[in-house]
Every structure is written in C-alpha cells, then in structure tokens.
Amino acid sequence: xxxxxxxxxxxxxxxxxxxxxxxxxxxxxxxxxxxxxxxxxxxxxxxxxxxxxxxxxxxxxxxxxxxxxxxxxxxxxxxxxxxxxxxxxxxxxxxxxxxxxxxxxxxxxxxxxxxxxxxxxxxxxxxxxxxxxxxxxxxxxxxxxxxxxxxxxxxxxxxxxxxxxxxxxxxxxxxxxxxxxxxxxxxxxxxxxxxxxxxxxxxxxxx
Amino acid sequence: xxxxxxxxxxxxxxxxxxxxxxxxxxxxxxxxxxxxxxxxxxxxxxxxxxxxxxxxxxxxxxxxxxxxxxxxxxxxxxxxxxxxxxxxxxxxxxxxxxxxxxxxxxxxxxxxxxxxxxxxxxxxxxxxxxxxxxxxxxxxxxxxxxxxxxxxxxxxxxxxxxxxxxxxxxxxxxxxxxxxxxxxxxxxxxxxxxxxxxxxxxxxxxxxxxxxxxxxxxxxxxxx
Numbered sequence: 173x174x175x176x177x178x179x180x181x182x183x184x185x186x187x188x189x190x191x192x193x194x195x196x197x198x199x200x201x202x203x204x205x206x207x208x209x210x211x212x213x214x215x216x217x218x219x220x221x222x223x224x225x226x227x228x229x230x231x232x233x234x235x236x237x238x239x240x241x242x243x244x245x246x247x248x249x250x251x252x253x254x255x256x257x258x259x260x261x262x263x264x265x266x267x268x269x270x271x272x273x274x275x276x277x278x279x280x281x282x283x284x285x286x287x288x289x290x291x292x293x294x295x296x297x298x299x300x301x302x303x304x305x306x307x308x309x310x311x312x313x314x315x316x317x318x319x320x321x322x323x324x325x326x327x328x329x330x331x332x333x334x335x336x337x338x339x340x341x342x343x344x345x346x347x348x349x350x351x352x353x354x355x356x357x358x359x360x361x362x363x364x365x366x367x368x369x370x371x372x373x374x375x376x377x378x379x
Numbered sequence: 380x381x382x383x384x385x386x387x388x389x390x391x392x393x394x395x396x397x398x399x400x401x402x403x404x405x406x407x408x409x410x411x412x413x414x415x416x417x418x419x420x421x422x423x424x425x426x427x428x429x430x431x432x433x434x435x436x437x438x439x440x441x442x443x444x445x446x447x448x449x450x451x452x453x454x455x456x457x458x459x460x461x462x463x464x465x466x467x468x469x470x471x472x473x474x475x476x477x478x479x480x481x482x483x484x485x486x487x488x489x490x491x492x493x494x495x496x497x498x499x500x501x502x503x504x505x506x507x508x509x510x511x512x513x514x515x516x517x518x519x520x521x522x523x524x525x526x527x528x529x530x531x532x533x534x535x536x537x538x539x540x541x542x543x544x545x546x547x548x549x550x551x552x553x554x555x556x557x558x559x560x561x562x563x564x565x566x567x568x569x570x571x572x573x574x575x576x577x578x579x580x581x582x583x584x585x586x587x588x589x590x591x592x593x594x595x596x597x598x599x600x601x602x603x
Contacts, residue, residue, distance in 0.1 A: 227514065
C-alpha cells in the first residue's frame with residue numbers, strides 16, 4: 173500500500189472507450205503491463221425522517237481490499253469513516269427501516285489495472301446507475317506512504333501520460349493530510365469526492 | 380485474474396448458497412462463584428484446547444440502539460428498535476473491535492433444544508463508537524465480561540463474570556452477582572439444526588454443575 177492519487181480525465185471529441193484506449197496505449201508505450209481488472213463501487217443510504225436530521229451513509233467496496241467494506245457517514249458537518257468485514261452489507265439490509273438505499277445513485281468505476289515499475293495505474297470508466305459519466309485515473313506509488321514525500325514524483329508521472337491536463341495540485345482531500353501516513357480509507361475518500369461530483373453532473377462530465 | 384465481481388452480487392450469491400454463518404444457537408446458564416473452579420476443571424477435561432489451557436478474555440461490551448416510533452397502526456410495538464453491540468478486548472491491544480447484530484430469538488418449535496437467533500458478527504475499526512453515535516444510535520447499557528473461553532468442535536463455551544461499569548476507572552468495576560454466566564453457542568448458516576442436538580448432549584455432560592437452558596427473553600421482561 174502506497175499513496176494514491178485519483179483524477180478525472182477527458183479528451184475533446186472522444187467517447188469514454190476511445191479515451192481509455194488512448195490512455196491505455198500511452199501507458200503501455202511507457203512499459204506498463206496489464207494486470208487484471210479493478211472495481212470500486214459506492215452505494216448511498218439516507219436516514220428516514222423520523223431519525224431526526226438527515227445523515228447519509230456511503231458504503232464503498234474496492235477490489236484492491238476485497239474482504240473489507242468501507243463506510244463513510246456524512247452528518248452534514250463531518251464525515252466519519254469505518255472499515256469492517258464484508259458482512260456490513262448484510263447489516264445495512266437489516267437496517268432498511270432506518271436507512272434507505274437510493275438505488276438510482278449507485279456509482280462505480282471499473283476497468284483495467286496496469287503495473288509499471290513502482291506504480292499501479294487504473295483506468296476506470298465511471299457509471300452512475302448504469303449511465304456513463306466519465307473517466308477516473310488512479311495512480312498509486314507503492315514504496316511511499318507519506319503524500320508530501322512523493323507528490324512531486326506522482327505529479328511528474330501523471331504528466332507523463334495525461335499531458336497538460338494532469339493535476340498540478342494534490343487532490344483537495346489530501347491537501348490537509350500531506351504529512352500523514354496514507355491508508356486505504358484515504359483512497360475511498362477520494363473516490364467518494366469524485367462520485368459525488370459525477371452524480372451532480374447532468375451528463376458526461378468534462379474537466 | 381478474473382473480473383472482480385460486484386460485492387453485493389457475491390453477497391447475494393453467498394446468501395443463496397447459505398454459507399454465511401448468520402444464525403446463533405445458544406444455551407445459557409450460571410454457576411455460583413464457589414463452584415466455578417469445579418466447572419472449569421470439568422470443561423478442561425471435556426474441551427479441545429486441553430494443551431494450551433483455556434483462553435482468557437477481558438472484554439468491554441456496549442449495546443447501542445436505533446429507535447423510531449412506529450407509524451403503522453397495525454404493528455403491536457410502539458417503537459421500532461434495532462440493537463447493535465460493540466465489543467473490544469481490554470487485555471489485548473491492537474485487536475479489531477467486534478460489531479454484532481443479534482436478532483429476535485426464533486419462536487419455532489418448543490422441542491428445539493436451543494435458542495436460535497439471527498446474528499451478524501464482524502470485525503471493525505475503532506471508529507465504530509463514533510460511527511454509531513453519528514448514525515443516531517444511543518447507548519442502552521454497557522458491561523465488562525471477564526472469563527474463559529473453551530472450544531469443543533465448533534461449539535464455543537464461555538464462562539464469564541459480568542461487571543457493572545464503575546465510572547471511568549476500569550479498576551472500580553463491581554460484579555453484578557455472585558455467579559458466573561455460562562454460555563454454549565455455535566454460529567452457523569441457517570438450517571443446520573443438527574448442531575442443536577450436539578449442544579444438548581454436551582450440556583447434559585455438564586449437569587449438575589451447571590444447567591444450560593433455552594432462556595426465553597420475553598419471560599424475563601426484557602425489551603428485545
């Protein structure tokens with residue numbers, strides 16, 4: 173487990189599959205080897221009105237940590253994170269009288285996973301309730317766990333295959349946590365930020 | 380590597396194949412303090428972990444509940460209550476917290492040898508206490524359990540002393556009674572009723588030191 177940066181990517185006049193193909197060619201030209209697939213999904217539950225002020229529970233799964241369920245509880249002012257075993261999903265079903273699932277907002281990012289030296293690259297196609305929304309690129313630098321120590325390296329690597337549209341600043345979520353030890357839940361926070369943006373966007377989201 | 384499946388799909392598949400251990404078969408009883416040594420001695424002889432001796436534990440358990448008033452007039456209960464229990468080890472640091480849902484006990488057949496209730500048990504991060512509070516849960520009660528755990532096949536036997544929480548200091552706890560709680564339980568997928576019979580036979584072997592029984596919680600007047 174290293175430090176992961178998640179960023180949206182779009183190309184003018186190109187569809188999702190075309191964009192993924194361009195990126196895949198670029199990354200393979202750099203020497204990347206395809207290593208299977210990946211999937212990150214998010215389901216959102218909201219509290220029933222009788223429970224008082226509205227709270228939202230986002231339940232996420234990441235194929236990189238297949239035995240874990242990540243939950244982010246948003247009470248409007250802060251987000252509380254929880255990591256549990258897989259049976260948490262079963263518990264959410266039992267809680268359906270208190271927290272109801274908003275099926276039309278189910279978001280996922282899935283696609284191919286590549287390995288290139290110390291980096292993992294994942295090219296994800298994002299859908300919200302099966303509607304295509306855009307492309308999310310995930311890059312993980314594995315030998316380091318402190319974002320501040322490897323941000324410049326990650327930035328340069330991202331520029332190497334995303335070109336000028338690569339991010340110039342760390343993701344908002346990471347900006348206040350640059351000196352802290354990076355853990356899998358931080359990746360989940362980043363995915364949720366992007367999924368929320370995609371859900372709000374009316375059609376295909378472009379940078 | 381194959382395509383990673385959707386987590387919810389694999390969960391539904393696991394539910395369909397009935398491989399999730401979500402039923403607890405339970406028998407309970409108690410033994411007076413002065414006889415607990417005899418019972419422990421007997422259990423040491425009967426159970427699997429003979430060489431290593433019994434495993435001791437010292438846990439803190441908090442029971443939370445979510446409540447909402449029932450609006451439907453047809454339901455007999457005025458409130459919908461959902462309870463969750465969080466357990467953490469006080470004697471071992473760095474172990475994950477345990478989160479547990481226990482459902483109502485199944486009425487079922489009177490001849491069934493044990494209590495059967497649904498149970499979902501999982502390890503979780505230490506943020507669970509804050510998570511449940513933010514979720515809208517409130518603390519119902521908490522206690523400390525200290526004792527020994529034995530295994531016999533897939534049966535689990537615990538002999539534990541239950542303590543009231545005494546303020547914030549762990550040393551100032553007070554036992555709630557002059558006896559130990561004895562529990563015999565198995566977590567298994569539903570429909571494995573044969574295990575109930577094994578448990579009844581094992582419970583027979585502990586008589587008359589301890590009488591393990593099906594406890595009817597409704598009779599005790601508890602709100603479950």
